[in-house]
Amino acid sequence: VPGPTSGDMARAFRSVRRDPLTFLGRVREHYGDLVSFPVPGPPALLVNDPADVRHVLQTGARHWGKHTVQYAALGRVTGPGLLASSEPSWIEHRRLAAPAFHHERLAAVSDRVRSAADDGIRSRLTSPGPTVVDVSSLMHHIGLDAVGRALFAADLGGHADDLLRASSAAADIVVRLGRSILPTNEWLPTPTNLRLRVARRRLDTVTAQLMADRRSRPTPPGGIPHGDDLLGLLLDSGLTDDEVRDELVTMVIAGHETVAASLTWTLMLLAEDQVAQERVRAELASLPAPVSLLDHRDRVPWTRAVIDEALRLFPPAWVISRRSDRDDVVGGVEVPAGTLAIISPWLVHRRADTWADPEVFRPERFLEPGAGRTAYLPFGQGPRLCIGRELALGEMVVVLDRLLATHHVGLPDDWRRPAPEAQVAVHPRGGMPLELTPLRRG
Numbered sequence: 001v002p003g004p005t006s007g008d009m010a011r012a013f014r015s016v017r018r019d020p021l022t023f024l025g026r027v028r029e030h031y032g033d034l035v036s037f038p039v040p041g042p043p044a045l046l047v048n049d050p051a052d053v054r055h056v057l058q059t060g061a062r063h064w065g066k067h068t069v070q071y072a073a074l075g076r077v078t079g080p081g082l083l084a085s086s087e088p089s090w091i092e093h094r095r096l097a098a099p100a101f102h103h104e105r106l107a108a109v110s111d112r113v114r115s116a117a118d119d120g121i122r123s124r125l126t127s128p129g130p131t132v133v134d135v136s137s138l139m140h141h142i143g144l145d146a147v148g149r150a151l152f153a154a155d156l157g158g159h160a161d162d163l164l165r166a167s168s169a170a171a172d173i174v175v176r177l178g179r180s181i182l183p184t185n186e187w188l189p190t191p192t193n194l195r196l197r198v199a200r201r202r203l204d205t206v207t208a209q210l211m212a213d214r215r216s217r218p219t220p221p222g223g224i225p226h227g228d229d230l231l232g233l234l235l236d237s238g239l240t241d242d243e244v245r246d247e248l249v250t251m252v253i254a255g256h257e258t259v260a261a262s263l264t265w266t267l268m269l270l271a272e273d274q275v276a277q278e279r280v281r282a283e284l285a286s287l288p289a290p291v292s293l294l295d296h297r298d299r300v301p302w303t304r305a306v307i308d309e310a311l312r313l314f315p316p317a318w319v320i321s322r323r324s325d326r327d328d329v330v331g332g333v334e335v336p337a338g339t340l341a342i343i344s345p346w347l348v349h350r351r352a353d354t355w356a357d358p359e360v361f362r363p364e365r366f367l368e369p370g371a372g373r374t375a376y377l378p379f380g381q382g383p384r385l386c387i388g389r390e391l392a393l394g395e396m397v398v399v400l401d402r403l404l405a406t407h408h409v410g411l412p413d414d415w416r417r418p419a420p421e422a423q424v425a426v427h428p429r430g431g432m433p434l435e436l437t438p439l440r441r442g
């Protein structure tokens, strides 16, 4: 299998760390659909072909687990929660959490997500005239609040700053650990380990508080002991407190970073394309009832196409990794047990053989049924598909509805697209300053 040599990697060391997205793009361009990185031990492969990606994530998934540096790093923050876990207990935890994401449940919590969006907009956008705002920060704030209200029926408001700070510090450290070449010993008092400990302590304090608050709440007559949202389901499930904590931290981190990033890039694309923005605003305004978390499914096809296209161009989960537990064949090549597969939705979504003009924002392509779906995986694929997919898509429609109903989104005078930065999710480097102008009513 072709690929860069150790010398090439040593020369590219800085650019790999600074800008892994560009580095991976160059590697793919140079070596093709299956690339081997020079590592000691079992091979590390960059897998680009959609059929091979499907094999690793879907058809052959039973033998491709999550014992990778990426998930070990995440696990240092989330513990073996749903996202990081590679253990057989994963499926039980998934079954326990699943009802919290069912359609009826999402329909029932739509108004909470609407309120989270409205409160965020009202408290942060107070100017009567045009203001340049860091939309990324606003979306993080709303995203966190929405997860709290939708899944834990909790107002995270009092904890929001603490949680945002802790989860962003934790995300930072996860990225650092994921990229470090030397194995990191958890017990050494290195600066990274100390920062991680502080972030974990903050996350632990908030989750312990959430559990204690819920346990002290009286059960309504005939009601479910701890409620039917995710927090209630977990508390009633027989999981230990540590296991519940791991799932809560997982949902806080997986559930707000990704949605905030997707909304941020979507708003940038709509600021750049005013016709598309006007069409989203008109479509959402024509909904007969208040917007719901289920509307993305069939009631707002244009808005959904805009979101799908934004997720194609800026997939927050830019890399997915797996390790094989037995010999297998990938792309016609025999690979031994222990092989690492690196899959990058960022690259797969830019395949010129599937997507015409892949760098161009063109939501229309998603209006054609089935178009390009084989090379599209913003939420992953197979048994480990994102459990929060429906909630995330619903949330994006709700937040766009609330923001575009009250504000026009434009580009500031000195506009330059922020560079995408591959963190836990792909974020705009230095934030996303956009000009928000309140709309005149009537």
Ligand code: HEM
Pocket (backbone or CB within 6 Å): 082, 083, 084, 094, 147, 151, 250, 251, 252, 254, 255, 256, 258, 259, 262, 315, 316, 317, 320, 321, 377, 378, 379, 380, 381, 383, 384, 385, 386, 387, 388, 389, 391, 392, 393
């Ligand atoms: C899994 C992306 C929103 C919770 C995943 C995976 C991807 C992904 C790619 C699969 C990872 C892998 O196979 O290794 C996204 C994107 C989102 C989003 C792009 C937003 C636009 C959410 C939300 C939640 C969530 C809102 C929860 C509140 C999870 C969990 C898993 C997961 C728990 C692990 C599922 C399992 O392995 O059973 N997500 N996600 N995500 N996501 Fe999301």
